[in-house]
Amino acid sequence: MKVLLPFFMPEQLFTCIVDAISWYTCTYYLMFLGNVNTMRWVYFIVFQLILVLVVAGIVYQHKDKATIVKTPPKDLAKWYKPENKRQVWLHNMFKLRREMQAVKFYAEQKDDKHLEKWALSLNEHYLKIADMVPSWGKKLDRVTLTNLQTHAANQNYAGVLTSVNTLQDNCDTCHTDYQAITALTYRAPDFSGIEVNPTVPFHAHMQTLTEQVNQIKIASSDGMSELALSSLADLKLGMSELGQVCTDCHKKDRKDYPNEEMNKTLVSLEESLKTGTLKEQGRHLGTLAVIACARCHGTHRLTFGAKSLLSKEPSLTELLKH
Secondary structure, three states, rough: EEEOOOEOOOOHHHHHHHHHHHHHHHHHHHHHHOOOHHHHHHHHHHHHHHHHHHHHHHHHHHHHOOOOEEEOOHHHHHHOOOOOOOHHHHHHHHHHHHHHHHHHHHHHHHHHHHHHHHHHHHHHHHHHHHHHHHHHHHHHOOHHHHHHHHHHHOOHHHHHHHHHHHHHHHHHOOOOOOOOHHHHHHHOOOOOOOEEEEOOEHHHHHHHHHHHHHHHHHHHHOHHHHHHHHHHHHHHHHHHHHHHHHHHHOOOOOOOOOOHHHHHHHHHHHHHHHHHHHHHHHHHHHHHHHHHHHHHHHHHHHHHHHHHHOOOOHHHHHHEEE
16 A cells, blocks of 8 residues: 555555554553553553544645555566566456356356356456465455355356356455556556667657757747757657657557658648748647647656656655655
8 A cells, every 4th residue: 555645655664653553552551451550551541542643633634635545466567568478467357357247148148058157267267366466365255256156056047146246346346446556557658768769768858859849939939930940850850769769669550650640740830930920830830749749648658657656665755754
C-alpha cells in the first residue's frame, strides 16, 4: 500500500508505525494488568490513545491531499513483459473472464455437458492466480469455487449461477484495488532508458521539440519570418529523428512519424510563414501541435508520467517534510 501526500509512503514504513504503536500499547497494558506502577501506566496508556487520536485527526483534516493506492506484489512483474516473453498474467485474466461468461451462459441454458467443460477450465485458471502470485492466494474464494464445481456436477444450475455471481464479486474486489495500478505499472510505456542518439536522451529531445514549436510561434508573432523558418527546419529534422525511435516499439503496426497528414501541415505552415497572415500561421501551427504532439501525448505521456510517479520512492527528507 502506498499513501500519497502528495507522494507515496512505502508500505514498510506505514506498517512499522502501526506495529510500533500496537506493540507499545499492548506491552504497557500487560504491565498495567500486573499492577506494576498502576497509575503510571494508566497515564501512559491514556497518552498513547490521545496521541493516536491526534494523528488520526490530522490525517483526516488532510484527506483532500491524500490518496490511498494499493500497489501490486513485486513478483507479479515476472508474468509481464519484459521479464516474460508473453503477457502471461494478462492472458490468464482473459481466460477467466471468458470462462465465467461461458459457465453462466451454459447454466442458464441448462447444458450440463458444456457447463462441466468450462467449469473445469475456470477452476484451473482461477487457482493459477495463487501459483503465480502466492501472496494473493489468501484473496481467492476457494469455498465458492468448490461449491460451483459441486453444483455443476449435480446439475444444480441455480446454485452455479449463485456461485458465479459470488465469484465475480470476489474478482471485482481485487480489480477495484489493483487493476488500474497494475496496468500503469506493467503495461504503460517507459521512456526513461530511450535515447534518440547516443548523446541525446529522449526527454532532452522532446524538450528541444517543445522549444522549437514555441520559437516558431514567438518569431511569427514578432514578425521574424527568417527565425521562424529556421526553427521550422530544425523542428522537421527533430521530428524525423523522433520517428526512428517510434519504430522501435511500433514494429508490427508500424506508424510513420511524421505521417502524411503531418507532412502536409508542415508544408502549409512553411508557406504561411513566407506569405500568409498571422492568423493563418497560428492556425497551421496549432493544427501541427494537435496532430504531431497532443495525440501521442494523450496516449504515451500521461501514462508514462503516472507510472513514473507511482514508481517513485520518497526520500526520508520528503517523508519528514510532508
